[in-house]
Ligand SMILES: CC(C)[C@H](C(=O)O)[C@@H](O)C(=O)O
């Protein structure tokens with residue numbers, strides 16, 4: 063019996079609703095499998111916590127997290143109460159960086175039972191590998207002057223080490239898939255960092271001659287997500303470009319409420335963190351209608367990373383069966399509650415067990 | 416009779432095919448109107464020019480352009496022959512900056528006769544106002560170290576002056592439209608420049624109390640372009656975010672080959688430049704099948720800016736009638752050539768005259 067210690071951070075808004083739902087699914091998986099167990103330890107770090115304590119997490123928060131196998135996070139942010147750059151740099155981005163979760167993996171595929179907003183989506187099945195540790199999300203910058211002359215600067219930082227790491231991961235992933243990697247660039251407009259990105263991509267591609275490659279500027283690439291997403295297998299992108307492409311990936315699937323993500327520490331030196339693409343959605347929080355499937359799919363990614371891929375595959379099948387049966391939350395055009403969707407997923411798992 | 420001196424830069428690839436097509440349309444407009452004339456002076460500045468002369472334009476190129484009323488440009492870039500950052504910073508971006516074309520206006524709307532790739536696009540009709548002089552497209556940055564320690568940095572620069580200018584333009588445009596401005600931000604991830612952007616937006620919004628506002632992070636905004644583009648009226652965005660959103664705008668219209676753009680010098684101290692959103696499309700250049708409608712719509716924007724809005728409106732009607740009649744280039748699923756589409760647009764204009 064393999065026992066995993068999981069740190070749980072439900073966070074804000076619907077995070078508090080979808081995390082317990084996904085945990086129920088993972089408990090069902092453990093029960094069905096027999097050789098796998100979880101112990102969940104919950105941390106209340108969030109914007110509420112900030113309002114009480116003036117920080118998003120305690121000073122030893124990162125140290126505490128290091129004691130766990132993995133982290134299961136819901137969503138962070140309550141822009142009405144705490145400025146986003148405070149809440150996110152104090153928790154989400156801080157964890158990603160300090161625990162060296164330098165790769166963010168985000169699949170998007172047409173699921174059975176989901177209606178894509180695209181007329182002709184094809185059978186797209188892609189994965190965005192997002193550099194997760196640096197790039198445009200930097201701490202370097204500030205403001206100068208006041209009044210009419212005020213200005214702000216922000217420096218994006220791209221190291222060969224982190225860029226190569228993300229790209230190698232993308233090529234390795236592609237070698238287990240359809241053997242194609244697309245690079246998201248913008249070297250025509252962004253004249254230092256992006257030509258560097260292109261050079262590193264060329265070097266890494268040479269080390270993987272069995273993988274076909276292409277590169278597109280981010281503007282054209284975003285348009286291709288709408289026009290022919292079937293053209294992609296694995297896409298490697300900077301922190302910002304990966305962020306944009308994966309929300310688009312959620313949109314073409316039929317809802318951002320669906321899209322999962324894994325912040326991977328590929329060296330496994332510290333825990334990785336599994337969190338869906340969607341945010342805390344304060345507008346629908348507390349109504350019991352949040353779509354739990356993004357968090358459940360995120361749980362599937364955690365199962366895969368823990369080495370239980372056949373269980374991960376089963377969870378995805380259960381999600382598709384649930385969607386196909388019409389049990390859907392309002393964001394997907396259905397009437398079901400968070401609990402009803404979760405129950406349906408679990409019922410399928412038990413039937414298939 | 417108002418006579419306009421227009422500098423023409425067909426540029427590369429299909430630019431050389433669609434610019435002459437659009438000029439034929441504008442000549443027809445002048446002929447029909449009677450009180451409007453153009454004199455076209457063509458400049459061969461392009462990647463071909465670069466291969467011969469080692470520069471994208473002569474040293475006095477910018478001075479030469481200052482002698483014209485407006486500039487009509489096709490597309491620049493031949494990445495196989497000249498690195499994009501060389502060709503674009505040597506011509507397109509150079510002109511935008513040195514002639515103070517600080518606002519880039521790019522509409523996207525559902526045109527009659529065009530099939531959007533969206534299942535249910537609604538009657539979307541939006542305009543992206545893109546800051547066109549600074550932001551993420553900066554000259555500041557470089558590389559350091561070689562080998563494994565190599566890194567690149569790129570500093571985005573946002574001044575209050577340029578940010579306010581773009582935002583004021585957006586609010587004024589919205590006051591003549593549906594009175595709503597959306598700000599494209601990413602202040603949750605990009606921690607200096609984007610919170611600054613938000614602050615300036617708040618200030619400018621306060622000066623326009625009659626206009627409703629909203630703001631979204633660029634990732635969510637891109638997803639909304641796919642999920643409900645009807646929600647937008649005017650969107651104000653940084654240089655990079657505006658670039659990404661407007662290719663998406665082209666995609667949801669049915670083809671990037673359609674989307675027009677105006678690089679405006681709003682103070683009218685130097686010529687403005689009208690160029691479509693699409694690129695030089697080397698893959699289809701020389702075959703006579705490039706879609707001329709993006710360049711023709713761009714010509715309509717030039718007519719509007721010159722004060723001939725009723726003629727501009729007529730050109731857009733002619734485009735829609737042409738599309739509805741089924742005379743379309745292959746990118747729109749048709750079989751017509753560039754010339755056939757152009758002929759059809761002109762025939763409509765003459766019938767309506
Ligand atoms: C060619 C490139 C530099 C340009 C830009 O990004 O500004 C283009 O994509 C555009 O949108 O006009």
Ligand SMILES: CC(C)[C@H](C(=O)O)[C@@H](O)C(=O)O
Nearest residue numbers: 139150154305339603604634
């Ligand atoms: C909340 C925000 C900082 C975050 C990001 O941009 O990384 C989110 O959009 C995501 O994609 O995980």
